[in-house]
Amino acid sequence: MKNFDVIIIGGSYAGLSAGMALGRSLRNVLIIDSGKPCNRQTPHSHNFLTQDGRPPKEISTIAREQVEKYDTVKFHDGVVVKTATLNDGFEVETKKGEIFNAKKLIIASGIQDIKPNIPGFSECWGISVLHCPYCHGYEVKNETTGIFANGDIAFEFSKMILNWTKDLTLFTNGKSSLSEEQTQKLKDKSINVNENEIEEITHEDGQIQKLTFKNGEEFLLKALYAKIPFQQNINVSDDLGCEITEQGFIKVDPFQKTNIYGVYACGDNVTMMRSVSNAIAQGNFAGAMVNKELVDEQF
Template identity: 70%
Template sequence: MENKNFDVIIIGGSYAGLSAGMALGRSLRNVLIIDNGTPCNRQTPHSHNFITHDGKTPGEIAALAKEDIAKYKTVTFYTATVIKMVKHSDGFEVETSSYEKLYAKKLILASGVKDVMPDIPGFAECWGISVIHCPYCHGYEVKNEVTGILADGDMAFEFSKLVFNLTKELTLFTNGKTKLNPEQIEKMRKNGIKVNEGEIDTIEHESGNIRKLTFKNGNSVPLKALYAKIPFEQNINAAGDLGCELTEHGFIKVDSMQKTTVPGVIACGDNVTMMRSVANAVAQGNFAGAVVNKDLADEAF
C-alpha cells in the first residue's frame, strides 16, 4: 500500500465499520477500512429487521454499502487481517498478516466477534441457517414451527419468553441435567414448554436445514429451527495489544460515546454489545464515526 498514514483506521469492514467509514468520508477524513472478508453472518441466507433492506442477503447489504462509500474518495478499502496493534504517543500502528505497518491518529474497532461452536456434529453447518441466535433477526421466518432452544439456566428461562411469543411448539434442550430451579421448571410446564435434558449427539440436516436432533441415548426429536446461545471470542486482541478493558461478558467496554478505556480507540458493533443486529451495528458505526470526527476537529482547531 502506497499511503501508510491515515486520520483513522477502521478495523472491520462489515456494517459497523462501513457505517463509520461513511460518516468519516463525508467529513473528508483520510480513512482506511481493513477487513478480511469473513463476517460472522456469512452463512446466513437472509437478513431481517432492518428497514429498506429486509430480506436481502447479508452480502448484498454489505455490497450496497461499499458501493455507497466508494463515492467518498478519502476512504480506502484494504483486504487483510490485523495481527497486531500498538499505541504510540502520537497515534497508532497497525500490523497486518502481510507484516505491513500502517499508522493512524485514531482507531475504530468494528472487528466483530467469532462464535465458538459446540462439539456437536451438524451444528456449524446449520449455524445462521436453521440454528439461529436471535428471534428479532430470524424468528418471524420460523414462526409457529416446531422449534427448540439450546441453552440452560436463567438465560434460557428469559430467552424462552421471547421465543414462546413466536411458537407454541417449543422445547428447551439443556444438553444435560438442567440448572433451572423448580419454580422456573413449573413456569415452563404451565406454558407448555417442554424441557429435554438429553445429551445431544448430532444435528441431522440437509444443506444446513435441520431435520432432527439425535441424542446419545438413541432418541431423536424432529425440529425446524433451533435457537442457540453459544460463547464467543473477540476477533482482535484489543485487551492485550492496546489495554482496552473488557466487560464481565467479554465485550469491549465503551462509554456512551463508544469510546473504549484507551484514549483514541473507539469500538462499535458486535464486539461491544449482545444486541447483534445489522440495524444496531449501522447505528453504532455512524455514531462512532461522528465521535471520532469531532475529536479530530477539536484537536486540530
C-alpha cells in the same frame, strides 16, 4: 500511504458505516477487513427498514460500493493481529506483517462464535440454528422450535421465544442447571426441558430436520435458537488496554468511546443486540464522534 487519520478494523456493516461518515468528513481512512463476516451463511437479513429480506452479502456489497466512492477512504484486505499505542496515535499490524499508523482507531472487528462440536451445528448456523428472534423469529413463527442453552440465560431466552411459538422445547444438552422454580415456571407454560446430550443435527442444506441424541432417541425440529459463547476477534484488552465487560464485550460509553482515548468500538463486539441495522447505526455514530474528536483537537 501508511499514515491515516483513522484506521477502522473490520469492514462489515459497522466498519463500512463508520467509513462513510468519515469519508464524508474528508478524513483519510483505512478500512482493514478479511471479508469473512459472521453472518456470511445467513440467507436473509430482516428487521431492517428498506432492506428487509435481502441477503446480507447483497447489502454489504452495495454498502462497500458506496463507501468506495469517497476517495479519501482506502481498503486493505488483511487480518489485524496486533495493535499498539504510540505517542501520537496507534499502530496496527496485519498477519502478513504490514504496519499502518493512525491518529484514531475504530474497532469494528465483530466477534467469533464458539460453536459446539456437534455435527450439523455449524452447517445450520445462521440458517435454521438461530441467534436472534428479532432477525429470524417471524420466519419460523409457530413452528416446532428448540432452544440450545442452559441455566439462567436459557430461562430468559425461553421466556422470549415463547412469544413466537408455543411449540417450544429447551435442550440443555446435559444435566439442567435451571433452578426448581425456573423449571416449574417453564413447565407451567408447557415448555419442556430435555436434558439428553445431542449427538447430531440432521439437516438439508442447513435446514434442520431432526436432532439425534446420544441415547439413540430423535426429535423432529424446524428451528433451534442457540446461546453459545464467543470471543473477540482481536485482543484489544491486552494490546490496547480496552476494558471488557463481564459478558465479554468491549466496553463503550454512549458515544462509542472505549476507556482508551482515541479508540472507539462499534458493532457486534460491543453489544448483544446483533443485527445489521444496529451495527450500521453504531458505525455511523462512531464515525461522527471520531471526526468531532479530531476537530476538537485542532482548536
